[in-house]
Amino acid sequence: MRRTAVLLSMLLWVASCSSPNGNTRRGDSGPTRARVASSSDAKLTYWLGMPRPSSHEFEVKILVEGINDSQIDFVMPSWSPGRYVIYDFAAQVTGVRAAAKGGGGLPVERIAKDRWRVTRRGPGVLFSYRVWCNFTSGTFSQLDDRHANVNGPSVFMFVDGLDSAPIDLWIDPPAGRKWRVATALTATNEPFRFAADDYEDLIDSPIELGNFEEFRFSSGDVPVHVVVHQASRSPNSPTQELVARCQRIVDAASRIMGGLPFEHYTFLFHFGIHPGEGDGMEHRESTQIISEGALDQPGVLDDVMDTAAHELFHAWNVERLRPVELMHQDLTREVYTRSLWIAEGITSYFGDRISLEAGLIDRPAFLRGLGRWITRMESAPGRSSMSAEEASFLTWLWERRNPRHDGSNQANTWVNYYVEGAVLGFLLDAKIRTATQGESGLVDVFRRMMEDEDLMREGYRGRDFQDAVEAVAGLRMDSFFERYARGTDVPPYGDILRPIGLVATHGGGPMASAVGVRQDGERIASVRPGTAAARAGLHPGDTVLRVGGKNVGGDLAKGLRGLGEGTLTTVTVRRNGREVTMPFVVRKAAPSNWIVAPDPNATEEAVRLREKFFRCGVPR
Structure with a gap:
């Protein structure tokens, strides 16, 4: 009953809101921020409606109470954490209105492409708008007759200055559809009411509504929720195998990292959803993974599990331990860091390691994957002109993440920091294993950094990562980072890999x-x-x-x-x-493939270190 009362109250306020026609205008010059003074009395309530799914429009209302500021700015993000592209989500916003708590419309002034200003009268402001969403991915959102999928930055505005205020979220599913909801947000005693610690928590928890399948298991004492949304489910769909593999990778990641960093976790899978794209996106206590193909199509299960292992490791790397530049992100403009090769590329390496530990791939397949990483890195046309750090810094210009356009020469000048980071992570792992006689590896670098309260609170710089590598390895790494992370030199693969019983040969494959x-x-x-x-x-x-x-x-x-x-x-x-x-x-x-394989001439010590390398520090 309480939910009904709150929603009716909100709807009555909206009925009295002023129309944007004639009351909304763009500022004559650049906008001056009206940042609300943060207050412990501030209260934010969000309402998400979807009365007409076929329209693809969500209806969002935000109630702001407990503030004294005369002006309030409501801001739509321009990009989404984890996807470093300016998408200008405000382009899909329409129907903006505002009302006072005591009734009566309030004027709304659009002062920038992504910012609306309301002048407050009375104790509270109810702000409402519609946002059009019809694309399933790790970044965008979708509402149609089949389901609703919400990625927060593309749907929810924030109140400038109240980023840290707790949020009460009410979800109103369309009438008569009996849709259920799945999200990592904190549930309440109301079935469609959730609590978020702050705005970052709200947008870091994707939401799925519809008639999905769901499964649960525990890894140790940590509950894991698996949600599977299939556009059309075949009787042969290997759903149970998908869930079993999820449990294997969670258990494997826990063994590698010495425990799990979350109290609960949710996998959100989508199969055969259109319009949409194959994608994966990490979140603090969940991940969302999309496949354009159906689950029972050949190769789809393997592909999504490869993505799931990558996104799961992000629960440590990026979601908790992150570059300093990404600690407090301004979602209205670009945020620059030179550490994405660590945040994303090394995560790709550990995704493969998790799959190996989980038994989803065997050792030969793991080595073939390493060979493919090296092949991709060394065959990139831009290999000699762009470093891993520069590619990280310029990610906002990376064409593969932006709409394609004619006249670009990026294919011949750019490198992929996912690829570069995976290879450099592999080589750092090998160097640390050699330096410590196999007792430590790259995993110990992340464990060490996560034990540092300052790094966890403030974020790390590139030098902090290098310092941790050097501390674990017990040797200086200036030359490695200068030549291969900040520079474009070709690493001496043989010299680095031979001590751990591996060889990397160039020239495999046919002409x-x-x-x-x-x-x-x-x-x-x-x-x-x-x-x-x-x-x-x-x-x-x-x-x-x-x-x-x-x-x-x-x-x-x-x-x-x-x-x-x-x-x-x-x-x-x-x-x-x-x-x-x-x-x-x-x-x-000439054949350009790189092949990583066991060294047939490895010494007894190298064979021992190779075994340590494969085990990644996990005791047997």
């Missing part, structure tokens, strides 16, 4: 055609300098039509397959609305 293009369907997305395609005069934006006069279905590599070194053929493309045919001389590339 391949050195086409030198990346295609997006039939269209050429980029051309790598110095390759056969560049010499022939192919351009980004060209649409491939024919090779040697034969239709190849837009696939240039397919058309060149089987042609020998030095063969002269022709390539026909459509460029600027007309066909262009050019000579093309086939060139073969």
